Amino acid sequence: GAGVSQSPSNKVTEKGKDVELRCDPISGHTALYWYRQSLGQGLEFLIYFQGNSAPDKSGLPSDRFSAERTGGSVSTLTIQRTQQEDSAVYLCASSPNSEGLGYGYTFGSGTRLTVV
Amino acid sequence: AQKITQTQPGMFVQEKEAVTLDCTYDTSDPSYGLFWYKQPSSGEMIFLIYQGSYDQQNATEGRYSLNFQKARKSANLVISASQLGDSAMYFCAMREGTKTSYDKVIFGPGTSLSVIP
Numbered sequence: 001g002a003g004v005s006q007s008p009s010n011k012v013t014e015k016g017k018d019v020e021l022r023c024d025p026i027s028g029h030t031a032l033y034w035y036r037q038s039l040g041q042g043l044e045f046l047i048y049f050q051g052n053s054a055p056d057k058s059g060l061p062s063d064r065f066s067a068e069r070t071g072g073s074v075s076t077l078t079i080q081r082t083q084q085e086d087s088a089v090y091l092c093a094s095s096p097n098s099e100g101l102g103y104g105y106t107f108g109s110g111t112r113l114t115v116v
Numbered sequence: 117a118q119k120i121t122q123t124q125p126g127m128f129v130q131e132k133e134a135v136t137l138d139c140t141y142d143t144s145d146p147s148y149g150l151f152w153y154k155q156p157s158s159g160e161m162i163f164l165i166y167q168g169s170y171d172q173q174n175a176t177e178g179r180y181s182l183n184f185q186k187a188r189k190s191a192n193l194v195i196s197a198s199q200l201g202d203s204a205m206y207f208c209a210m211r212e213g214t215k216t217s218y219d220k221v222i223f224g225p226g227t228s229l230s231v232i233p
Contacts, residue, residue: 033220042207043161043223056220089159104151104163105221 002026004108006092012114013082021077021111025094032075033095033105034067038088046090049075082115089113119143120208120224127229129198136183137193137227139208147213150191151221152182155205164206167191195229203231 005024013019025032034046045059049069060066064082069075079086089112093105121140129135141150152164167175167182175182183192195202208224 035223042225045220045222048220059220091161093161104153104166105161106163107161110159 004092004094004106006090006108006111008111009109010112010114012116015084015115016081018078018080019082019113021079021090021092021113023075023077023092023094023108025073025075025092026096026106027073029094029096029106030072031095032069033093034075034077035091035093036088037091037110043091046077079113082113084115087113087115119222120210122208122224122227124227125225127227129195129202129229129231131200131231131233132197134194134196135198135229137195137206137208137229139191139193139224141189141191141208141210143189143210143212145212149211149213150182150184151209151211152180152191152193153207153209153223154202155207155226156201157204161207165193198231200231200233203229205229 004026007022011019030051032049035043036046037043047060047067048056064080067075067077089110091107091110093107095105119142123138148169150167154162154164165175165177165180165182167184174184179196181194183194205226205228207226209221211221212219
């Protein structure tokens with residue numbers, strides 16, 4: 001597609017349930033990133049995929065969070081046993097090649113997760 | 117330690133005036149890139165401008181320019197001739213480079229800019 005696509009755009013879930021958030025990057029972009037933005041806050045790095053390399057998971061806040069990227073394209077962020085503090089906008093971004101400092105990201109529109 | 121500092125949580129500017137949004141950063145890596153992003157109330161993140169640590173000249177993109185002071189580790193964004201549509205959150209960000217790989221982009225806490233008619 002023309003841009004980074006995220007689904008769903010909004011998700012309301014009950015505390016304790018698992019959720020899956022999907023990101024479809026721009027075709028050909030080898031790098032994919034997940035960030036979390038709580039209300040009125042900045043962007044918190046979660047995880048980063050680059051090609052076939054092992055992902056950088058250093059930002060995942062707990063073992064309830066995991067992500068995978070299949071075939072170097074679509075990525076799914078999974079949050080198990082959701083808690084109210086997980087409520088945030090989850091942003092996905094992709095870039096054509098992380099081997100180049102000058103590449104800015106293209107962001108998706110985000111998934112707004114609300115845990116009730 | 118905070119890698120990106122934006123000391124102005126909120127700023128106001130009169131329409132058509134220029135405004136400077138401050139950003140300081142912390143890195144020991146000689147190779148890095150600095151970015152500014154805009155986030156309007158709609159929530160989308162819009163890439164504005166990029167400055168490389170080895171770039172000799174300050175970056176400019178239309179009404180946006182980056183005042184890069186390497187020794188001070190400062191990368192302020194200057195918006196000239198402010199427009200009402202410039203009202204948004206502005207994030208300064210940095211990507212550090214190593215000899216063999218490049219890392220994720222780290223974002224600052226943001227500055228909320230309001231343009232007054």
